[in-house]
Amino acid sequence: MRLETYLFFNGQCEAALEFYRESIGAETLFLLRFKDSAEAADTPSDWQDKVMHATFRVGDRELMASDGMAGAKPKGFAGFSLSLAVDDFAAGEKLFTALSAGGQALIPWQATFWTKGYGMLTDRFGVPWMVSVG
Structure with a gap:
């Protein structure tokens, strides 16, 4: 079993990945936009270019990231660092x-x-x- 980190950026994933590349040397390993996914037809037009899923590396760790779920606001637990x-x-x-x-x-x-x-x-x-x- 592995525990993995997945970050949701509420529409700012690509900017976050670039910021982490510039500030701490993160490397984007994979990036899939909503428009390139099997879910493209069900995604609002203003979210087509947003990031559905990305994987990036910081040091020796890989993390996953997304813009979120086409504008749906996250709820629930927020206590992490x-x-x-x-x-x-x-x-x-x-x-x-x-x-x-x-x-x-x-x-x-x-x-x-x-x-x-x-x-x-x-x-x-x-x-x-x-x-x-x-």
Whole structure:
């Protein structure tokens, strides 16, 4: 069994993938638009170019992403955070700064009692992140 991460960006998936490529070196491995899927006929015209499914890699991990379900707003559980672990303070600070651009730093990048560097942020797409040395 594998537990996998799937992120829904409510119409901003392609912009999010580009942001993660620029800020943390993410690589898009696969991208399927609604217009190219078997569901194209059932998809509203303003969602035809949106991302139905994508797979991308950050470091050695693969994540999945989508624009969502043709405009349907998600409900329910929202308590999660993606966590990036790096080997040194400078690398962590660089990633923290890049990810928080246009977003909000919740806990500034700093040394703590449990690690040499730690910070929490929400990126410009509303995705929560924890960055830490360790």
